[in-house]
Amino acid sequence: xxxxxxxxxxxxxxxxxxPGKVILHGEHAVVHGxxxxxxxxxxxxxxxxxxxxxxxxSVELPNIGTRLCxxxxxxxxxLVAFPAALTESLPPSPEQIExxxxxAGLTDTTAATQSLxxxxxLYLYLSIAxxxxxxxxxxxxxxxxxPTGAGLGSSAAYSVCLAGALLSGCGVIGYPLEEGQAVGxxxxxxxxxxxxxxxxxxxxxxxxxxxxxxxxxxxxxALRYQSGNICSLKxxxxxxxxxxxxxxxxxxxxxxxxxxxxxMKFPAVMEPVLTSIDAISQxxxxxxxxxxxxxxLEHYPVLEELVDxxxxxxxxxxxxxxxxxxxxxxTASHGLHxxxxxxxxxxxxxxxxxxxxxxxxxxxxxxxxxxxGFECWETDIGASGIRAHSLQSLKAEVLEAFGxx
Ligand SMILES: Nc1ncnc2c1ncn2[C@@H]1O[C@H](COP(=O)(O)OP(=O)(O)O)[C@@H](O)[C@H]1O
Ligand SMILES: C[C@@](O)(CCOP(=O)(O)O)CC(=O)O
Ligand SMILES: [Mg+2]
Numbered sequence: 074x075x076x077x078x079x080x081x082x083x084x085x086x087x088x089x090x091x092p093g094k095v096i097l098h099g100e101h102a103v104v105h106g107x108x109x110x111x112x113x114x115x116x117x118x119x120x121x122x123x124x125x126x127x128x129x130x131s132v133e134l135p136n137i138g139t140r141l142c143x144x145x146x147x148x149x150x151x152l153v154a155f156p157a158a159l160t161e162s163l164p165p166s167p168e169q170i171e172x173x174x175x176x177a178g179l180t181d182t183t184a185a186t187q188s189l190x191x192x193x194x195l196y197l198y199l200s201i202a203x204x205x206x207x208x209x210x211x212x213x214x215x216x217x218x219x220p221t222g223a224g225l226g227s228s229a230a231y232s233v234c235l236a237g238a239l240l241s242g243c244g245v246i247g248y249p250l251e252e253g254q255a256v257g258x259x260x261x262x263x264x265x266x267x268x269x270x271x272x273x274x275x276x277x278x279x280x281x282x283x284x285x286x287x288x289x290x291x292x293x294x295a296l297r298y299q300s301g302n303i304c305s306l307k308x309x310x311x312x313x314x315x316x317x318x319x320x321x322x323x324x325x326x327x328x329x330x331x332x333x334x335x336x337m338k339f340p341a342v343m344e345p346v347l348t349s350i351d352a353i354s355q356x357x358x359x360x361x362x363x364x365x366x367x368x369x370l371e372h373y374p375v376l377e378e379l380v381d382x383x384x385x386x387x388x389x390x391x392x393x394x395x396x397x398x399x400x401x402x403x404t405a406s407h408g409l410h411x412x413x414x415x416x417x418x419x420x421x422x423x424x425x426x427x428x429x430x431x432x433x434x435x436x437x438x439x440x441x442x443x444x445x446g447f448e449c450w451e452t453d454i455g456a457s458g459i460r461a462h463s464l465q466s467l468k469a470e471v472l473e474a475f476g477x478x
């Protein structure tokens with residue numbers, strides 16, 4: 074697609090998608106500067122953005138039953154609180170969030186799910202619009218295959234899609250889809266910009282995110298993340314992972330804040346736990362590299378033991394839940410090893426499957442987990458990061474979701 078001047082609105086419909094993720098090790102500790110290993114999973118969030126000609130901006134969020142619509146003229150006065158220089162260099166401020174809450178009529182009685190999604194959209198829309206000097210009149214629809222609020226990075230996939238679409242739509246970055254092309258990808262430099270803005274969206278939703286989720290949602294694959302440093306893991310073996318959704322709702326923002334409180338209350342107790350989790354991430358990465366070089370079943374007992382140790386540490390940090398304990402007990406009864414993934418407190422767990430784990434064992438574990446009311450599915454890891462798509466290339470259920478609104 075030919076280059077457009079920054080600030081020149083894309084005059085066509087664009088479509089982007091970003092993957093969810095699984096944190097193998099390091100959730101919560103990564104918020105406090107330790108290493109985490111995260112892999113993208115092929116459950117994706119899709120966003121379609123279409124130019125409007127009526128001076129309005131609308132947002133359809135069917136996964137959370139939310140529809141938003143404003144006149145861009147209503148939004149114009151808010152730009153004063155979003156000067157480009159400020160929003161690019163500083164995190165969302167409490168004053169900015171308060172202004173957005175007041176504007177959108179969000180109160181303490183508004184469901185957090187709706188409130189956070191609305192605030193993240195408005196923050197990114199106004200910040201990027203401020204950077205390119207105009208308020209685009211567009212219709213946005215976001216549809217996700219990810220369970221929302223379950224530890225699979227749905228907030229990050231949402232933020233990455235919004236950042237990619239708005240930056241492309243406003244001409245800050247290109248839209249990498251030539252005529253006749255099905256899928257396009259941005260340059261490294263553009264991905265870095267998408268990631269940094271997605272991180273801003275995560276800051277609105279999570280409060281104090283580490284950045285691992287938006288990093289893996291932007292770049293895909295498998296990576297080690299520590300204090301802003303992203304290291305893509307080139308040699309990662311194919312891992313079989315069983316995902317179990319306990320369906321217990323929880324808020325990452327609340328759980329992350331709770332861990333911070335515990336660290337503040339018991340620093341001498343909690344710092345060694347964080348250091349131990351950091352060592353687990355490093356040890357796991359070493360084993361995965363060895364497996365990639367020389368595949369062998371001998372490495373699995375080590376991986377399984379690291380899973381067990383990390384799960385115990387997460388319970389010590391206060392982010393376990395009886396439903397997650399149940400997943401661990403049920404899978405252990407089949408000789409399998411599980412841990413929570415993401416913020417915990419419910420949501421999803423991962424179970425490591427060996428290459429030679431008998432299908433009958435997996436089926437029995439899935440059956441028993443289903444009897445507990447949990448939803449299970451085996452997933453492959455290492456999905457691609459954010460992508461641009463032609464509408465024609467999208468699978469039927471996505472087109473259906475895009476079309477029914
Ligand atoms: N598809 C979506 N549509 C609208 N909002 C979404 C979507 N996915 C995630 N969100 C926002 O992200 C929040 C979930 O974030 P979080 O608590 O971090 O859970 P997760 O583990 O899924 O990232 C939701 O409450 C909602 O505000
Ligand atoms: C708990 C944490 O480490 C991961 C949160 O993952 P999720 O939002 O629950 O998918 C928080 C963070 O790293 O920002
Ligand atoms: Mg999240």
